[in-house]
Amino acid sequence: MDESERGAWLAITRVPGIGAQRTRRLLEHFGDLHQAWTATAGSLVASGLDRRAVDQLIATRGAYDPRRDLDRLEALRATALTWRDPEYPAPLLAVVDAPPVLFVRGRLDAMLAPYVAIVGTRRATGYGREQSERFATDLVRAGWVVASGLARAVDTYAHRGAVAALSATAADRPGTVAVMGHGIDTVYPPENARLAAQIIECGALVSDYPLGVGPAADHFPARNRIISGLSLGTLVIEAPPGSGALITTTYANDQGRQVYALPGPVSSPASEGCHRLIKQGARLVTSAEDIVIDLLPSLAMMGRPLPSRQGPLSPTGRTVDRQRPQLAINFEERDQGDANVSGGPGSAVIQVLRDASRPMHVDEIARAAQISSSEIAGLLMMLELDGWVRDDGSLEYSLARHPD
CATH class of the missing domain: 1.10.150 (DNA polymerase; domain 1)
Structure with a gap:
């Protein structure tokens, strides 16, 4: 363009x-x-x-004068994605009211990753803060990107967990995006400025509001449709009656996306909204593993390969490296279909499937490869995208091609 x-x-x-x-x-x-x-x-x-x-x-x-915004985007090392850009997130593009322009400040490869949203009250309890961080950490370790809104409490701890998960592994891939109710040249709340800078390095700040637009009360409920629209599933950590997080679940339902809810103490008002969601059909979850396994069949919605190993945006914000994650597998001459597999959890999965010579259930693969269920889900997802394994349905996988 x-x-x-x-x-x-x-x-x-x-x-x-x-x-x-x-x-x-x-x-x-x-x-x-x-x-x-x-x-x-x-x-x-x-x-x-x-x-x-x-x-x-x-x-x-x-x-x-559009030139002003184009210059400001370049100065921010940011970009504006349109419906016609291949980097525009496919799940969001499928939403009826997808924003025509999505402003992105950070890693452009984050726009092509699979998301799970984590949302909740800005008055979270200690339990809610702890669980936000735990779920985000485990989801990122399993290969997913966490979407949230950079608000206080649940959002903040979810972003922190995602950032920490990437820092601990020194992984060069996106881990979290913050969807904002204002322009990407502003940070709100201001105490999250340092966290926002970290998100730019290992994910992106995203908004459909133009540069220079400040935070306003009616912006935040509206931006929730983007949080849910980006994501294949939305997890509610804590939500008292009337919480804005429940607005996000309404959007998710309308968009045909899965809603998950974390149960809490029956005496806690902060968990009342979660318990009501569960009664209404939201899926009760107690670990990231529950979400990852449940969403594996939904990855077909992505419609495009998952990239990796992309640094922060170039000054023009227009370059994308479409390599896929290598999952600690040493693949050489991949473009010619010739691969040497040595070491790493992905290699263990391939070996298990080669030895079995039949489709295996995801839990069976995890046991045989001695890998946790949450990690195996992410590995299988990426191995499928790389053409090494085939999804045979009913959470069963088989080897699609053999390494030399």
């Missing part, structure tokens, strides 16, 4: 009253947004916009 077209997408986000539905209408009529941004009033009316929306677009065009 050239600069003039990307600038037009940024410009359209600045026009009051033009959201996902009207952006689609403009694309259908004009073919691209640069043509729409420079169109006459008559052409805009012909596209299906009402007169008020046309007047708003023309007024914005007279006051706004």
Whole structure:
């Protein structure tokens, strides 16, 4: 996408009253947004916009220069992804009201990873803070990326757990994204500035709000649709009645995504929302392993390979390395299909499946390879993406090709 077209997408986000539905209408009529941004009033009316929306677009065009935002994004080492960019997250693109532009500050490969959302109250108990960190740590260790909102309490501890999990292993892959209710050039709450800087290094700050837009009360419930839309599943740690986390689960249900809830003490108001969700059909979970195994069949929703080994964004924010995770397996000359497997947990999985010469259940593989169930799920996911194993259904896997 050239600069003039990307600038037009940024410009359209600045026009009051033009959201996902009207952006689609403009694309259908004009073919691209640069043509729409420079169109006459008559052409805009012909596209299906009402007169008020046309007047708003023309007024914005007279006051706004997209070059300013393009320069600011470059200075932030950030980018603006559009529906037409291959890096735009596939699960979010499947959502009816997916934002036309997603602002990303951090690792661009984070946009192509599989997510689990962790959400909850900003007044979490000690139990809630502890469990947020534990689940996030274990999910990242299993190969998933944790999505949350950088809010106080549950969100903060989830991000911290994800960052710590990557730091402990020195893994060069994304671990967490923070979806914000304001522009990516702002951090809120301000005490999370250091955490936000860490997230930029091992994940990304994400928002559909343009640069310069500050936090506002109505922004945060609206951004929750992105948290759930990015994620294949949403876990609620603690949520008293009326918690914003319950809004996220409503979005998740509407988007056809799985909802998980952590049980807590029956006497704790902070767990009341979780218990109600469980009664309404949310899946009760007590470990990250429960989530990882449950979501394995949903990975087909991703629709694109999982990249890895990508450093922070280049100054232009446009380069993506689409290599897949190597899972501690030494694969040489992979492009030619010739591989030498030596050491690492992935090698153990391949050896177990080769010896069995039949499909094996994920639990059986974990036992034979002496790997925890939460870790085996992530390994199988990535080995499948690399073409080494085949998902035979019913949580059974077999070897798809043999190493030399």
